[in-house]
Structure formats: C-alpha cells, structure tokens
Amino acid sequence: MELLNIVKKVSDEIIKNKEYLTDLDREIGDGDHGVNLARGFEKISEELPKMEGMKPADVFMKMTMLLMSNVGGASGALYSTALMKGGAVLKKYSEVTPEVMVETWDEMIKGIQMRGKAVKGEKTMLDTQIPAFEEFKKSVEEGKSLKESFELASEKAKLGMESTKDIIATKGRASYLGERSIGHIDPGSMSSYIIIKTISDELNK
Numbered sequence: 001m002e003l004l005n006i007v008k009k010v011s012d013e014i015i016k017n018k019e020y021l022t023d024l025d026r027e028i029g030d031g032d033h034g035v036n037l038a039r040g041f042e043k044i045s046e047e048l049p050k051m052e053g054m055k056p057a058d059v060f061m062k063m064t065m066l067l068m069s070n071v072g073g074a075s076g077a078l079y080s081t082a083l084m085k086g087g088a089v090l091k092k093y094s095e096v097t098p099e100v101m102v103e104t105w106d107e108m109i110k111g112i113q114m115r116g117k118a119v120k121g122e123k124t125m126l127d128t129q130i131p132a133f134e135e136f137k138k139s140v141e142e143g144k145s146l147k148e149s150f151e152l153a154s155e156k157a158k159l160g161m162e163s164t165k166d167i168i169a170t171k172g173r174a175s176y177l178g179e180r181s182i183g184h185i186d187p188g189s190m191s192s193y194i195i196i197k198t199i200s201d202e203l204n205k
Contacts, residue, residue: 014034033188101140128157
C-alpha cells in the first residue's frame with residue numbers, strides 16, 4: 001500500500017534526522033524536538049505491519065494514538081492533532097483523490113493552528129506548512145497531478161522553512177530569546193519540511 005510505504009519513509013527520515021532536529025531545538029528551544037519525534041516515528045515504524053489493509057483514515061488514527069502516547073512536548077500534540085483532523089476528513093471518503101488531499105491537509109493545518117494558537121509568520125511549523133499547502137491547493141485546482149502538486153508544494157515548503165531564520169519567535173520556548181532567535185531555523189518548520197519533501201520524493205519515484 002503506497003500510504004504505508006510513504007509513512008515508512010517519513011519515519012526513516014525523521015529518525016535519520018533526529019540529532020539534527022535536536023541540535024536546531026537546542027539553539028532556541030527545549031532541545032528535545034528530534035529525540036521526541038524520532039521516538040514517536042520509531043513506534044509508528046514498528047507498528048506498520050499491523051496497519052496492512054487498513055483504510056487511510058484508520059492509518060491516520062493509529063498514528064495519532066502512537067504519537068500522542070510516545071511523543072512529549074509541543075510537537076507530539078501538534079502532529080497528533082493534525083493527524084486526527086486529517087483522519088476525520090479521510091473517513092468521509094472511499095477514495096483519496098487530489099481534491100480529498102487538499103481538504104485533508106487544510107484540516108490538518110487548522111488543527112495545528114487551533115492547538116498551537118499560532119499563525120504564519122511566528123517562526124513555527126506553520127511557516128513551512130501553509131505556503132506548501134497553498135501551492136498544493138493551487139496546483140490541484142489547476143489540474144496538475146498529485147506528484148507534480150506535491151513537488152511544487154515541497155519547493156514552497158523549503159522556502160517557508162528557510163524564512164524562519166529571519167523571524168523573531170513569538171511562540172514557545174524560543175519566544176524567550178526575542179531577537180536572539182533570529183538566525184536560527186525553527187525545528188518544527190524543519191521537521192515539517194522533511195515530511196513534505198519525503199512525501200514528494202516518494203510520490204515521484
């Protein structure tokens with residue numbers, strides 16, 4: 001099942017980048033982003049064989065539970081909320097079309113905004129997610145394929161992630177640093193970029 005292959009690859013990439021994400025977080029946050037996320041995705045990776053034959057909505061819900069119970073800190077709450085909201089959308093459909101993906105991703109972002117009480121431009125994962133989603137939505141509406149839409153979204157995700165270097169943090173532990181948070185990439189925006197780029201790479205294989 002393609003979804004499970006993508007989840008496996010995303011898990012591998014997060015685990016592989018554990019130290020890097022933790023180093024980014026050490027500069028402006030609690031220093032646990034990579035360690036926490038990797039713990040959650042290690043669990044997801046272990047449980048993947050049990051997800052064979054599951055509907056996409058159920059895969060999302062299973063991942064939600066695994067992240068909730070294994071990832072501490074804000075990242076666990078944000079990513080699991082996103083998956084829970086996305087799973088609720090997928091439940092309504094028998095087929096995952098590009099249009100369904102647009103609705104799913106939109107709800108996931110709303111979940112992150114609701115949970116994190118953040119908007120774009122505050123040096124968070126939303127600075128990666130929102131530009132990527134907007135590009136994805138536009139591409140799907142223009143009739144581009146899922147692969148092409150994700151590829152274009154991935155490019156915008158990269159620009160969004162890089163933009164966090166120039167933003168003063170106003171959310172989370174990084175906000176205590178004020179102007180000293182400038183010059184550092186937000187770890188949540190980087191993990192979001194890794195996830196989006198990995199999905200795009202897998203679809204384009």
